[in-house]
Amino acid sequence: MVNFKELGLVNTREMFKKAVDGGYAIPAFNFNNLEQLQAIITASSETKSPVILQVSKGARNYANQTLLRYLAEGAVQYAKELGCEHPEIVLHLDHGDTFELCKSCVDMGFSSVMIDGSSLPYEENIALTKKVVEYAHQYDVTVEAELGVLAGVEDDVVAEESHYTKPEEVIDFSQRSGCDSLAISIGTSHGAYKFKPEQCTRDPKTGRLVPPPLAFNVLHEIEKKLPGFPIVLHGSSSVPQEYVDIINKFGGNLPNAVGIPEEQLREASKSAVCKINIDSDSRLAYTAGVRETLAQHPDYFDPRQYGKVARNYMIDLYKHKIVDVLGSDNKLA
Numbered sequence: 001m002v003n004f005k006e007l008g009l010v011n012t013r014e015m016f017k018k019a020v021d022g023g024y025a026i027p028a029f030n031f032n033n034l035e036q037l038q039a040i041i042t043a044s045s046e047t048k049s050p051v052i053l054q055v056s057k058g059a060r061n062y063a064n065q066t067l068l069r070y071l072a073e074g075a076v077q078y079a080k081e082l083g084c085e086h087p088e089i090v091l092h093l094d095h096g097d098t099f100e101l102c103k104s105c106v107d108m109g110f111s112s113v114m115i116d117g118s119s120l121p122y123e124e125n126i127a128l129t130k131k132v133v134e135y136a137h138q139y140d141v142t143v144e145a146e147l148g149v150l151a152g153v154e155d156d157v158v159a160e161e162s163h164y165t166k167p168e169e170v171i172d173f174s175q176r177s178g179c180d181s182l183a184i185s186i187g188t189s190h191g192a193y194k195f196k197p198e199q200c201t202r203d204p205k206t207g208r209l210v211p212p213p214l215a216f217n218v219l220h221e222i223e224k225k226l227p228g229f230p231i232v233l234h235g236s237s238s239v240p241q242e243y244v245d246i247i248n249k250f251g252g253n254l255p256n257a258v259g260i261p262e263e264q265l266r267e268a269s270k271s272a273v274c275k276i277n278i279d280s281d282s283r284l285a286y287t288a289g290v291r292e293t294l295a296q297h298p299d300y301f302d303p304r305q306y307g308k309v310a311r312n313y314m315i316d317l318y319k320h321k322i323v324d325v326l327g328s329d330n331k332l333a
């Protein structure tokens with residue numbers, strides 16, 4: 001058993017309070033490997049941004065939970081090495097689906113966990129969330145819960161249809177579950193195909209798909225019910241066309257990939273939304289770098305040759321998100 005404080009990590013409590021008060025959002029970037037982690041820490045350190053490192057159940061299976069934990073511990077030291085005197089780094093479990101998984105992460109040094117009971121009946125979601133909160137809070141680990149259902153595919157999490165969070169439920173849910181933050185559903189979606197073409201309109205100038213707007217009315221109602229309470233948006237990649245184009249140009253096939261427009265995420269960041277989850281965009285930047293490099297240099301076989309390009313694409317992407325979309329830059333002491 002190790003507590004996150006021994007690893008130099010922080011929980012989300014103070015971080016979220018400052019973000020809500022300051023009208024910005026903390027980036028929550030998923031990672032599975034070394035290059036992604038290097039890129040996240042480089043971008044957040046150079047921009048002086050707090051950051052949430054997210055590990056999904058699938059990432060734990062892919063990379064091994066012990067390795068991931070030590071990578072996160074190393075990330076704190078790496079941030080210091082990069083000149084960040086007081087890094088604020090959270091290690092967070094994304095979409096925990098059982099009490100046992102959440103407990104195991106708390107015991108392994110995670111500073112924050114999500115228990116996703118959103119597919120359960122309302123009362124069962126409260127009961128499961130409460131059980132995780134009671135355990136996690138003994139170790140000062142913060143807990144994210146979810147109410148409402150997002151569409152899309154993320155690791156094992158698959159939902160055909162979305163159901164917006166019901167604002168009339170949020171007070172009761174947050175009070176009885178004791179959660180520290182709440183992921184809501186207002187039209188964001190997991191994956192790189194967030195909307196079917198028939199749900200979108202087409203931009204007459206570029207011919208590109210324009211997704212339906214987020215339900216800001218639902219967000220604002222929730223904010224009124226729970227003033228200052230930290231709200232989380234999942235499935236908030238923008239699916240930048242530049243990376244999709246590179247992938248498709250160099251042998252990939254991602255037709256009609258579509259994400260959430262950045263203007264809408266920028267607007268959400270100014271509200272009680274204080275954590276925005278971004279995963280697919282990093283995968284796209286990574287894959288674009290690898291495909292482009294290998295297509296242009298058929299003789300390359302050293303993973304560092306294409307890993308470096310992929311890493312640089314991700315660094316640019318993360319910095320752009322921090323500075324131009326979420327506004328979390330220059331927030332560290």
Ligand SMILES: [Zn+2]
Pocket residue numbers: 095154190234235277
């Ligand atoms: Zn999610």
